[in-house]
Amino acid sequence: MTTVVNCRSMAPEQEDLNRYAGLNLRSKELEFEIESLAKSVDELEMARDEINVMDQSQPNFKVQWSGAYSTWTPEMALQMIEDKIQQIGTQTKQMREDVEDMRGDMAVIGARLKAKFGDEVRLDDESEE
Numbered sequence: 001m002t003t004v005v006n007c008r009s010m011a012p013e014q015e016d017l018n019r020y021a022g023l024n025l026r027s028k029e030l031e032f033e034i035e036s037l038a039k040s041v042d043e044l045e046m047a048r049d050e051i052n053v054m055d056q057s058q059p060n061f062k063v064q065w066s067g068a069y070s071t072w073t074p075e076m077a078l079q080m081i082e083d084k085i086q087q088i089g090t091q092t093k094q095m096r097e098d099v100e101d102m103r104g105d106m107a108v109i110g111a112r113l114k115a116k117f118g119d120e121v122r123l124d125d126e127s128e129e
Contacts, residue, residue, distance in 0.1 A: 020109045024124045027102040048081045
């Protein structure tokens with residue numbers, strides 16, 4: 001025998017709370033990724049600086065990728081570094097825009113919840129302010 005249960009959808013306030021929490025979590029994850037990418041750019045810039053001060057009498061050098069080595073010229077390495085820095089810059093710009101969009105959505109949702117519940121509702125990111 002099968003029992004059919006009438007499931008009601010969540011209250012709009014609960015949906016708002018869940019959406020807010022999800023946006024807050026995702027925005028924090030993106031901010032962490034942005035910080036990590038900024039460290040990668042710093043490392044790439046240090047590598048670029050090292051290549052620029054290399055002994056030009058030995059212009060080629062070996063680069064290890066996984067378990068294989070290949071010979072690179074400084075120009076090849078500098079181009080790869082510049083391409084990677086540009087790629088990371090584009091990626092972080094999009095991530096920052098996404099975070100701003102999320103924060104905007106969170107502000108709307110937060111205002112709606114505060115209007116309904118006042119100080120009774122405490123949103124995740126309020127403890128950090």
